[in-house]
Structure formats: C-alpha cells, structure tokens
Amino acid sequence: MENTLNEKIKIGISACMYGAKVRYNSKGFDILGYLKREKNDFLWTPVCPEVMSGLSVPRSSIRLVGGNGFDFWERSAQVKNRSGKNVSGMIRAGSMSCFETLKRVDVDAYIFMEGSPSCGINRTTLRKESLGKPPGVFGALLLKEQMFLIPALDLQSPLKWWDWKRRLVAFTWFKRKELNTFSEFFECWDILKILCQEIDEESSKGVEESIEFFSDKTNPKEFEKIQIEILDILRTPSNPIKIKKWLWENYNSLKKIHSIEVDKVREPEYLRGVTHVANEMLQVELEARKVKKCFKSSPIDYAPGR
Ligand code: SF4
Incomplete structure (x- = not known):
C-alpha cells in the first residue's frame, strides 16, 4: 500500500494566531511565521468566533459563568462581558457560524489559541485571571466533533x-x-x-x-x-x-x-x-x-x- 499523502491538508486556525488583530485588545500574532516556507504546504481557514458573534475590536474580555464550554451548549452556563452583560446569544451564533465554516471546508485539524474562553481547550485563563472553566465555548464544539487539535504555541x-x-x-x-x-x-x-x-x-x-x-x-x-x-x-x-x-x-x-x-x-x-x-x-x-x-x-x- 502507498504510504504517501499528496493532497494538501486543510487546517482551521484561530484568526488571532494567523496574524489578524482581532483579540479583545486589538492584538494578533503570526504564529505561522515559525513554519517559514512549510506554511505553503497547507490550506488555511482562519476564523474568530468572537468577531463573528458581532463583538467589536477592541472589546471588553468575556468570561464563562456557571460552568465550562460543554455546559454552555447544554444551556447551564453563560458568557458575560466585563460589565456583566449576558452575550451568550451572540457567542452561540458566532461560534456556530465559524464551526459551520470549518465543516463546509471539511478541515482536517484546528490550531487553537489556548487560554481563550472561546477557543481554549485545556485552559481559559488570561494573564493568570480565570475566565471560567475549560474548555471554552468554541473549544467544546471542536472537542465534540473529535477534531485533531493543535495548540498554537507548540508551533514555536x-x-x-x-x-x-x-x-x-x-x-x-x-x-x-x-x-x-x-x-x-x-x-x-x-x-x-x-x-x-x-x-x-x-x-x-x-x-x-x-x-x-x-x-x-x-x-x-x-x-x-x-x-x-x-x-x-x-x-x-x-x-x-x-x-x-x-x-x-x-x-x-x-x-x-x-x-x-x-x-x-x-x-x-x-x-x-x-x-x-x-x-x-x-x-x-x-x-x-x-x-x-x-x-x-x-x-x-x-x-x-x-
Ligand atoms: S482566541 Fe479565538 S475568539 Fe479569541 S481572538 Fe483569537 S480567534 Fe478570536
């Protein structure tokens, strides 16, 4: 049997790690710079669930309240911003929209930004401040889908x-x-x-x-x-x-x-x-x-x- 893969692998990525300045503080980081020319061997689909939710850049940071990302989808946890406003409906719509984009593309893997209450998988903390329990809201959707998940910082x-x-x-x-x-x-x-x-x-x-x-x-x-x-x-x-x-x-x-x-x-x-x-x-x-x-x-x- 041929042990070669000739078709390009399709990878979704948290847009802020693709260099887009979409984080709550208007920052972004080009993590793919570490791959140099190897970056061209893959097809990339950057998505940002928070921006797709309609939250602006910059914005106040959000947090999970009452549980983790799985609880959020079971409707037993909520997402609130710093002033306590419930933005769960927006986050649900934005996360689903990004998730459907990844499904439409049929990505093979996703590179996630650890620490985010949206994209985080093992941690949802920002500069040591807890933003709820992991996984994040979007992270939970990806875990349920049994996606191949790569932490962005491991590319370094x-x-x-x-x-x-x-x-x-x-x-x-x-x-x-x-x-x-x-x-x-x-x-x-x-x-x-x-x-x-x-x-x-x-x-x-x-x-x-x-x-x-x-x-x-x-x-x-x-x-x-x-x-x-x-x-x-x-x-x-x-x-x-x-x-x-x-x-x-x-x-x-x-x-x-x-x-x-x-x-x-x-x-x-x-x-x-x-x-x-x-x-x-x-x-x-x-x-x-x-x-x-x-x-x-x-x-x-x-x-x-x-
Ligand atoms: S971690 Fe996810 S939700 Fe937050 S800015 Fe990056 S892509 Fe957007």
Missing part, C-alpha cells in the same frame, strides 16, 4: 511541531482511506502501528487484541470502530523521551536493512537539545524518503502537489 518548538505534523499527516491519510476489506485495513495498521506504539503502548495493545478477535472480517463496520480508536491514538502528543527512543530503534533498523546512514544520530541517552533531535528526525525522514523506504517514526510521506 521544532520538535513539538515535528511531532504534531507527523501525527497529523498519519491521521489525515488514515481518515481519508476508504476501507473496504480487512486486508486494506490491516495494511494501514501495519504502516501505523510502530508510531501508535510509541504514542500509547497500552491502547495499541488493545487495538492489536481487537484485530485478533474480529468477529466478522467481511464487515467494514468492524474496521470503522477500530479505525476510530487508532485515530484517537494519533491525536495524542508523544514526548522527547519516547521520540528519542524510537528514533534510535527505527533509524537502526533502516541502517541495518536498507543501509541508510545519517550523520550524528545519537543514542537516546546522549544529552542534546530538542532542536537537535528535530534535525536528526528530519534528516532520517529525508534519507529514507529519497530511497522510498518507510521511517516508522514518521510513516506517511507528505508530498503535497507531487
């Missing part, structure tokens, strides 16, 4: 971005696959399983067991359930310790089997910065792809437009 770290990108590419490739037969499903798992084991060994073992005990190998509905479990694993970040360990193993297997050699790939215990590790990863990825071999830490070759 070369290793974190490398980790997000390889998983996003694998996620999108697998999500877009039409799985009609058990052997198609199994070939995909075979390509992704080492990466999944690195991310979450326990859940990957569960996937292996479910595959072993498939009750009906002719029923695509059976694969769909497990496909969702695998996509869930791919949404989860790895960490530098696991990344270094598996880089070393996967690189050595490429070296042994396919004679692929890269200068200065170090054993996991060797102390070096995360930027150095990211460079090692990129080098191995490049050399493996030149000779069309699969680097199991980053199993899908992203070649948009090729």
